[in-house]
Amino acid sequence: MGSESCHLLLLVDDPVVQGLIETILDQPEFVVSTFRNTGDALDQLRQLKTDLIIVDISSRKDGADIIETCRNINQEIPIIALSVHDSVDIVVKAMKSGADDFISKPFDALELKIKVRKVLERKALLREVNTKRKQLKEYDLYDLIFGCSRMMVPIRSVIDQIADTDVPILLRGESGTGKDLLAKVIVAHSLRADSPFVKVNCSAIPLELIESELFGYEQGAFTGAGERRTGKFEAASGGTIYLDEIGEINPILQSKLLQVLQDGSFSPLGSDRDVQVDMRVISATNLDIEQAVNEGRFRRDLYYRLKVVEIFLPPLRERVDDIPHIAEYFLEQFSRQYNRKPMSFSRKLLRLMLGYQWPGNFRELENMVKRVVIFGDETPAISEISAKKRVARSHQTSMPEPVIVPMQGLKTFEKEAVRRAERLIIEKALDKTGWNRVKTASYLSISYKSLLTKIKECGLHPEREAGTGIPDEI
Numbered sequence: 405m406g407s408e409s410c411h412l413l414l415l416v417d418d419p420v421v422q423g424l425i426e427t428i429l430d431q432p433e434f435v436v437s438t439f440r441n442t443g444d445a446l447d448q449l450r451q452l453k454t455d456l457i458i459v460d461i462s463s464r465k466d467g468a469d470i471i472e473t474c475r476n477i478n479q480e481i482p483i484i485a486l487s488v489h490d491s492v493d494i495v496v497k498a499m500k501s502g503a504d505d506f507i508s509k510p511f512d513a514l515e516l517k518i519k520v521r522k523v524l525e526r527k528a529l530l531r532e533v534n535t536k537r538k539q540l541k542e543y544d545l546y547d548l549i550f551g552c553s554r555m556m557v558p559i560r561s562v563i564d565q566i567a568d569t570d571v572p573i574l575l576r577g578e579s580g581t582g583k584d585l586l587a588k589v590i591v592a593h594s595l596r597a598d599s600p601f602v603k604v605n606c607s608a609i610p611l612e613l614i615e616s617e618l619f620g621y622e623q624g625a626f627t628g629a630g631e632r633r634t635g636k637f638e639a640a641s642g643g644t645i646y647l648d649e650i651g652e653i654n655p656i657l658q659s660k661l662l663q664v665l666q667d668g669s670f671s672p673l674g675s676d677r678d679v680q681v682d683m684r685v686i687s688a689t690n691l692d693i694e695q696a697v698n699e700g701r702f703r704r705d706l707y708y709r710l711k712v713v714e715i716f717l718p719p720l721r722e723r724v725d726d727i728p729h730i731a732e733y734f735l736e737q738f739s740r741q742y743n744r745k746p747m748s749f750s751r752k753l754l755r756l757m758l759g760y761q762w763p764g765n766f767r768e769l770e771n772m773v774k775r776v777v778i779f780g781d782e783t784p785a786i787s788e789i790s791a792k793k794r795v796a797r798s799h800q801t802s803m804p805e806p807v808i809v810p811m812q813g814l815k816t817f818e819k820e821a822v823r824r825a826e827r828l829i830i831e832k833a834l835d836k837t838g839w840n841r842v843k844t845a846s847y848l849s850i851s852y853k854s855l856l857t858k859i860k861e862c863g864l865h866p867e868r869e870a871g872t873g874i875p876d877e878i
Contacts, residue, residue, distance in 0.1 A: 475502030577717030580765035599643030651759025
């Protein structure tokens with residue numbers, strides 16, 4: 405279990421049993437904190453490091469509820485239940501509530517020591533396995549986010565420099581560009597990697613609930629507040645809070661958020677006490693937050709508090725080189741997740757991916773790959789991208805050409821207008837014939853050789869070749 409002492413929390417009503425357990429566990433490797441009051445025990449569990457909980461449920465009608473509450477506070481801390489009753493029903497109920505092991509009273513010293521050490525060793529092993537899994541996942545995530553695009557090199561350099569600091573970070577970019585993923589990468593490479601990571605979507609929480617969600621409340625603070633509830637900021641203390649869609653946060657709450665950033669403290673609803681918190685703040689937005697500041701919808705001082713370091717994530721259409729890499733990542737991930745046979749993309753689909761604009765960015769690509777994996781067929785994806793590209797082209801060609809003021813005389817302007825009109829006519833004719841050049845030449849009443857020359861002059865390419873650099877399928 406290592407040289408560091410293990411902190412045990414003991415919740416037992418009977419002073420005789422309490423004293424017996426304290427005597428048995430009076431070892432250099434253990435630090436035991438004993439409680440008779442449930443509220444005091446839960447307060448310590450929320451605030452201090454705890455490695456194991458031992459709770460006596462035999463004299464408590466709410467014994468199973470206490471175990472469940474402990475488990476809700478911390479999913480990873482092992483719990484041993486004590487009871488004078490060792491019936492199957494009691495054991496099953498304790499286990500269903502979240503207990504990891506069970507000891508029936510009376511017990512001897514050796515049995516208790518074995519149980520405690522066994523549970524702690526199991527916890528240490530599970531932590532080691534989870535750490536290795538996390539490291540592998542973090543490596544994949546880091547590779548996914550940064551890829552091989554030159555545009556991501558400066559961002560990667562910034563992240564490597566600031567990850568192990570506590571400076572506030574503001575992530576900017578279109579919806580779906582990977583801001584959530586980047587926040588996780590930053591945390592994974594920080595000194596708070598093993599501490600809580602709490603995400604708050606500021607636009608998803610109703611206005612009337614967001615203050616209680618962020619800052620918590622005391623019992624009786626409002627109608628329906630039957631017990632004290634910890635808010636997101638308190639839950640994130642010691643770790644990182646990620647405020648997604650920060651530009652949507654209500655102006656009334658912005659001053660309270662500013663206080664947390666400045667002083668590291670706040671007051672829950674219905675409380676006259678200050679709660680001290682220590683955390684890193686990462687926020688994200690896809691809005692023009694400078695405009696919101698200028699219009700008075702977002703506090704200027706809060707904006708500057710949040711953007712000590714500001715990172716702009718480019719859209720996927722500007723990271724074309726990374727598209728095959730990202731798509732392959734999602735392909736492998738979803739094949740494992742949905743237990744599908746490994747597959748690969750056809751060159752036709754890859755060409756379409758590279759020539760598509762991806763207005764939904766990462767999220768759109770991820771969802772498309774997910775459908776390909778689930779149905780085991782990329783035909784719908786090919787049809788979908790092709791249709792979207794045709795719609796985009798039709799919108800472009802239907803837009804009126806801007807009037808260009810001739811700078812080199814009317815004749816030059818006239819030649820340019822004719823060239824554009826000719827290009828548009830040829831492009832539409834080629835689309836109509838499915839890029840059959842012989843039929844197109846006949847349709848336009850020009851020779852085949854003239855058509856080839858004009859196609860080259862106009863820089864036209866069939867869709868299957870456009871901007872991909874990938875050869876046709878053989």
